[in-house]
Amino acid sequence: MKNLKLNGLVAATHSPFKADGSVNYAVVEQQAAGLLKNKINFAFINGTTGESHSLTLEERKKLAARWLAATKGTKLKVIVHVGSNCVEDSRALSAHAQKIGAVAVAALSPSYFKPRHVGVLVDCCARIADGAPELPFYYYDIPALTGVSLSMPDFLAQGRAKIPNLAGIKWTNPDLFTFQLCLNAHPDMDLPWGNDEFLLAGLALGAKGAVGSTYNFGAPIYHRLIKALGRGDLATARVDQHRSCLLVKTLAGQPYGYMGAAKAVMGMLGIPVGPARLPNLSPTPEQVQQLRAELEAIGFFSWTK
Amino acid sequence: MKNLKLNGLVAATHSPFKADGSVNYAVVEQQAAGLLKNKINFAFINGTTGESHSLTLEERKKLAARWLAATKGTKLKVIVHVGSNCVEDSRALSAHAQKIGAVAVAALSPSYFKPRHVGVLVDCCARIADGAPELPFYYYDIPALTGVSLSMPDFLAQGRAKIPNLAGIKWTNPDLFTFQLCLNAHPDMDLPWGNDEFLLAGLALGAKGAVGSTYNFGAPIYHRLIKALGRGDLATARVDQHRSCLLVKTLAGQPYGYMGAAKAVMGMLGIPVGPARLPNLSPTPEQVQQLRAELEAIGFFSWTK
Amino acid sequence: MKNLKLNGLVAATHSPFKADGSVNYAVVEQQAAGLLKNKINFAFINGTTGESHSLTLEERKKLAARWLAATKGTKLKVIVHVGSNCVEDSRALSAHAQKIGAVAVAALSPSYFKPRHVGVLVDCCARIADGAPELPFYYYDIPALTGVSLSMPDFLAQGRAKIPNLAGIKWTNPDLFTFQLCLNAHPDMDLPWGNDEFLLAGLALGAKGAVGSTYNFGAPIYHRLIKALGRGDLATARVDQHRSCLLVKTLAGQPYGYMGAAKAVMGMLGIPVGPARLPNLSPTPEQVQQLRAELEAIGFFSWTK
């Protein structure tokens, strides 16, 4: 299990809600089926896309258990994100993930109180990772949302000594300079790329896998991109990467924000993950129609057929 | 109850931990006694000083219940902070606070996902405040830690229409310009001051109450300051305010940070609130001795006799 | 001269431009007369309010010379701001200011390239101050605009050893904590307050003088405030401080920004300082009428009669 590598596309899944805001667990099976149909081998659940910070501890556990049940016997493997402001909650979620059969856990940093230096972040991760000692542990670096911007080369250097099951970093960080430093200094570590809209840049620099939300609904775009790059056809790869940019631009440009827009796209594709929870916003039915029109105008539905 | 005003000093209390990191509920009685001895009339529990983001939901409830039990029949009233990233958790904590007899609830903003505009913040607060409809609700504005920096004049204007029990803002924000705008535009709202080290500035501009962590261990300094200002003796008030600055400078200047240092001071005063939880750090015994020496050198123990 | 203290109100003056954008030197005499009429004893010229960063070196010299000529024999003394990104330009301006008879020079930090630490800032200031060795030198701390946020207690401690003519800091910094630390650790240093909209807070904490742009057109408000505080009448002082807030709110709230609005107010008062230079914006004639109406609505013209 220590040799797991999150190669290829990893979908960061949404948490499905009903109109009244409660969790709609029954949608998980549809989400899993959708990913399998799109040749996605890994689901990264309860992460940022999964609105984990807006879920209660019990909801996170129940969702994780449902995902493991829904994917049992399939090719789809489940990584459970356990990060939160409360290290003890994260540790409990980590232990739970191991118990139910996840293939890995990942955690972002506490971000209300922020680690003062890399050593504190390592200590937090060690405590969390120790809850699931048999699973690979990924640190999830996403400074734009946590405000925690510590040196990842230093994290790997210190972390590998103190976290026996450290497997790598989910790299949702635009810093391509330190990405290369980490890749080269720690070739055994796995650094799945977390910036969908410039995946091509990450792959060119040496990334092997990618975790993101647009792989839930735009996988064909990225499969083509990866195939084109594999045969040295940068021109084609760029065309699909630009499509990804137009898609993200369209979603992020909505007045209610990216999260609600992305969940609405899932609904358009027949997977009713429902609205977002506060403080994220959701579109009105009129806004969904408007979004659909914008997506048609850029060609989204033809790119992903 | 709607007419509650948090006038005077409000102590933002620490959460007591044992050496193994578990909550040390038995210390709550000592904390309450210490506040009463220092003529503090309000305890603001489970806030930033209370490391609420590092507590589990159950621990927050148990601590709140313990505080209400410990203060029953005394002059010390309890405000329960219920803010968290998860609005549903906040709402549940809010309902719990009302049930156990708190005099008010307060909540900071979700900060991993951030409200896109004031209207979203109002919606979040409305949902939380609605969990305790019979209690006054305070928004806790602390942009340095949440990264949520929205217009408080706009919040009050919109919030009073949508949150029936809105009582005011705990103002842990260095912006003295908008503080005055809020004070004057909403004279019925209560805006307790959250910046201990320049309380004198807040009082000069019209603040009536103050919530802070140094009131746990430095109350005499501030009682003198308030009394001096009351008789127009600015020179004396400044002397004590400068003492407060030296105290904060000493605590914040420790390599393990303000939280661990402040908790160590409580220990020096005979109230063993123990270490901090990760990602906050705690001093070693040697560091505690060093801190004590620094506090003696500035005169802290004589200021607070 | 080393004993100069910038007590009382110091007006940070505007640079007058013609409609074609060239400097309108002839207005300087009117500005000086206006300040004298309003019992202002110091003019701080070519600073932020003076759009110094948008002036050429020659224009800065000619403006400074004009101010010295215009104030000769009057009670109005002139402090010349010489800060810029280019330390050599600042040094040349400093030498020029001494030659023409300024009473002091002040300089903000280079801000494109930023000093890496306090020691570098001290070295920059030493080089600039050495251009005018007979004049008191003020460091002008304005982190909101320079992005240079270094410890002012450290600056004073290191600066007094390396800058023989260091006189103090123009404190355009909202940090009231370190303001007190500086005041108390360096009682011989002069720390004029640079935040007009909470001058009352600065005075309460011990400030003696104040440098700002609203003293050009709102001096009566602040003279009343200072007088009220002097007789211990905080309630009246607060009323005028709140007026200052309403004034600043009105000016800063215009779509073309504070600078253009403040210059338009000067025009309304009969001192035609003209438009602002790019990248600052200026109001259209219609916008000036709208601004005048808003100022009338808050009562500005009656406060300053």
Add this chain to the structure above:
Amino acid sequence: MKNLKLNGLVAATHSPFKADGSVNYAVVEQQAAGLLKNKINFAFINGTTGESHSLTLEERKKLAARWLAATKGTKLKVIVHVGSNCVEDSRALSAHAQKIGAVAVAALSPSYFKPRHVGVLVDCCARIADGAPELPFYYYDIPALTGVSLSMPDFLAQGRAKIPNLAGIKWTNPDLFTFQLCLNAHPDMDLPWGNDEFLLAGLALGAKGAVGSTYNFGAPIYHRLIKALGRGDLATARVDQHRSCLLVKTLAGQPYGYMGAAKAVMGMLGIPVGPARLPNLSPTPEQVQQLRAELEAIGFFSWTK
């Protein structure tokens, strides 16, 4: 001239200083010869690497004239950077650049006063570009240093209507998302890449040219990288890109900073560009020896033979 494209490597050159801090104009010929030897076709002078913000207006003009004289009749073409806080200075430098025969001008945004929105930035650039109407004009986007972070897609859309000689953007911005949006929406615009340490990412996404400081002393690394990418050999390209990262890491990691370290490297290569000006720092002779040893240890001198 409107069809100029800054393809290939463009060296952002240093400004040479003597030990006393004055400009050492005589070194320009050596710099030019060094670039020609390294098959660099464009020199971008008086930019960030050229410490333009620390130069006086006259020095900028004299340096520009010297570069044009030194490159006359050679293959090396000169782009003059004219950006500054003072738009009028920038316009004067622009006119001067055209008069002396530069092939293009470029300007960053004023950054003390910051444009409030894209329209203001366009107006500033229009005024500057109009000083050299016969030359292509590049906006130089470098938000990390200016703090001006405006939408480049919007800038191109609005700028092409108002700036007749707009040629493109020097893209010293880590945002690979909007880079792709600009490339695709404005295929006639030239967007030379300004991030040396991830040039490979920029090229993969479609960049054609690159402006940077490491091309002064590390050109062979990048020539190999470009050649490898051209033949589809990503593995080799990555090796050289990682070398570039190690180089930048070594230079930026010095206590005196990147600028002084980069200038010291030039000295090691026989081109004595001298120390940096304040607020940039320069190494002591001992520090230069230490830097040389670190560069030898990573293999720098063998990579660039």
